[in-house]
Amino acid sequence: MITIDNYAKPATLEEAYKLNQARSSRVMGGMMWMRLGKAHVKTLIDLSGLGLDEIHDEDNVIKIGAMCTLRQVEECEALKELFGDGIAESIRHIVGVQFRNQATIGGSIYGRFGFSDVLTAFLALDTFVELYDGGIVRLSDFVNRAPDKDILLSVIVRKGKRKFRYDSIRRTKTDFPVIACAVVTGIVHGQETWYFSVGARPMKAALVEKKWEIPADASEEMIADYAKQVVSEFTYGSNMRGSAEYRRHLAEVLLRREMSSILAEGR
Amino acid sequence: MEIRFILNKKQISIDVKADAVLMDVLRSLGCKSIKCGCETTNCGLCTVWIDGKSRLSCSVLAASVDGCEITTLEGVEEEAAEFGRFLAAEGGEQCGFCSPGFIMNVLAMKRELQDPDLEEIKEYLAGNLCRCTGYMSQLRAIQKYMAAQKEKEVQA
Numbered sequence: 001m002i003t004i005d006n007y008a009k010p011a012t013l014e015e016a017y018k019l020n021q022a023r024s025s026r027v028m029g030g031m032m033w034m035r036l037g038k039a040h041v042k043t044l045i046d047l048s049g050l051g052l053d054e055i056h057d058e059d060n061v062i063k064i065g066a067m068c069t070l071r072q073v074e075e076c077e078a079l080k081e082l083f084g085d086g087i088a089e090s091i092r093h094i095v096g097v098q099f100r101n102q103a104t105i106g107g108s109i110y111g112r113f114g115f116s117d118v119l120t121a122f123l124a125l126d127t128f129v130e131l132y133d134g135g136i137v138r139l140s141d142f143v144n145r146a147p148d149k150d151i152l153l154s155v156i157v158r159k160g161k162r163k164f165r166y167d168s169i170r171r172t173k174t175d176f177p178v179i180a181c182a183v184v185t186g187i188v189h190g191q192e193t194w195y196f197s198v199g200a201r202p203m204k205a206a207l208v209e210k211k212w213e214i215p216a217d218a219s220e221e222m223i224a225d226y227a228k229q230v231v232s233e234f235t236y237g238s239n240m241r242g243s244a245e246y247r248r249h250l251a252e253v254l255l256r257r258e259m260s261s262i263l264a265e266g267r
Numbered sequence: 268m269e270i271r272f273i274l275n276k277k278q279i280s281i282d283v284k285a286d287a288v289l290m291d292v293l294r295s296l297g298c299k300s301i302k303c304g305c306e307t308t309n310c311g312l313c314t315v316w317i318d319g320k321s322r323l324s325c326s327v328l329a330a331s332v333d334g335c336e337i338t339t340l341e342g343v344e345e346e347a348a349e350f351g352r353f354l355a356a357e358g359g360e361q362c363g364f365c366s367p368g369f370i371m372n373v374l375a376m377k378r379e380l381q382d383p384d385l386e387e388i389k390e391y392l393a394g395n396l397c398r399c400t401g402y403m404s405q406l407r408a409i410q411k412y413m414a415a416q417k418e419k420e421v422q423a
Contacts, residue, residue, distance in 0.1 A: 032308050044285065048331065098372065
């Protein structure tokens with residue numbers, strides 16, 4: 001159970017950052033998971049008055065404010081235009097609409113949860129996070145950082161001609177995923193590059209990058225070999241939802257399907 | 268701390284603790300339609316609308332709704348009763364414990380989605396659990412209610 005002594009809604013980011021430097025302070029996102037934890041928080045900092053609840057479709061990037069709800073991201077037309085239904089697919093299975101009207105992208109990314117669909121999806125894309133003190137950092141670096149007292153301001157996705165697929169397996173609807181997989185491909189520095197992100201292994205999502213030029217007419221066997229190769233580069237664990245072996249098998253199937261889907265559509 | 272908000276079109280001013288959750292505060296104000304089911308954001312029983320969006324009041328800090336407009340089932344009684352008749356006709360209500368949260372989310376869906384198909388309805392209501400009905404009767408009730416609403420609109 002969480003207990004909170006004081007609730008603060010700062011008027012500036014500077015004030016929020018200062019308040020957060022106290023050891024017993026915490027920044028709140030949607031309060032979905034934090035509330036279920038066991039903690040005594042002296043000052044809980046609500047960022048909802050700081051204008052971080054908007055998605056900006058800019059020339060080269062889409063900038064998602066940390067306080068945007070998952071529902072806003074799920075319904076974002078600019079993301080749909082760039083990446084099809086991939087982002088929505090990574091979000092729509094998360095509990096229910098009420099939950100997604102409340103959970104924030106900032107909470108999901110900053111939390112770096114081992115079960116996170118959202119982290120898995122954004123990690124595969126060309127994504128950065130904007131921190132108040134730490135500036136702009138690539139998400140793949142941020143994922144492996146230890147939690148600190150900085151404040152996440154926005155999630156920035158660079159626009160580019162990339163194909164994106166996302167899929168997950170759940171034992172029941174609205175449960176945490178047993179495995180979550182995302183595949184992205186595009187031309188990076190003149191070379192075809194594939195990004196594979198696998199989450200809920202059950203540990204936080206990790207990324208593997210491959211400079212592979214896969215022919216459009218690659219056979220199912222060839223694609224299966226590529227999937228097998230990439231799957232072996234992740235580690236897997238067991239918990240009540242599935243064994244490490246089962247997860248590895250599922251990841252191979254999902255990544256193969258996602259690669260086939262991209263190749264069938266054409267890059 | 269003192270917070271002010273609009274509850275079912277009435278201005279409210281109340282002292283709350285920093286860690287009070289909205290569900291408890293609203294129940295203390297007489298909105299007993301709001302039920303505490305799981306308290307882990309899974310069941311949807313505590314659904315209310317905050318600024319028009321359906322949310323889980325068990326996980327909303329009361330302090331954070333200062334200045335917001337909140338609607339509970341008590342604020343949409345007529346509309347809820349109308350849908351409730353469809354629910355009863357289809358046997359979609361048994362113990363009834365989940366009904367207030369379920370109805371709030373159905374009415375939110377009606378406002379948000381234009382002519383949803385069965386899959387869209389299921390997806391929208393995935394966060395509302397019912398341990399009695401098996402959902403089929405509820406889905407029939409929703410489809411008939413939505414069809415009736417559409418007919419009403421055409422006639423108007």
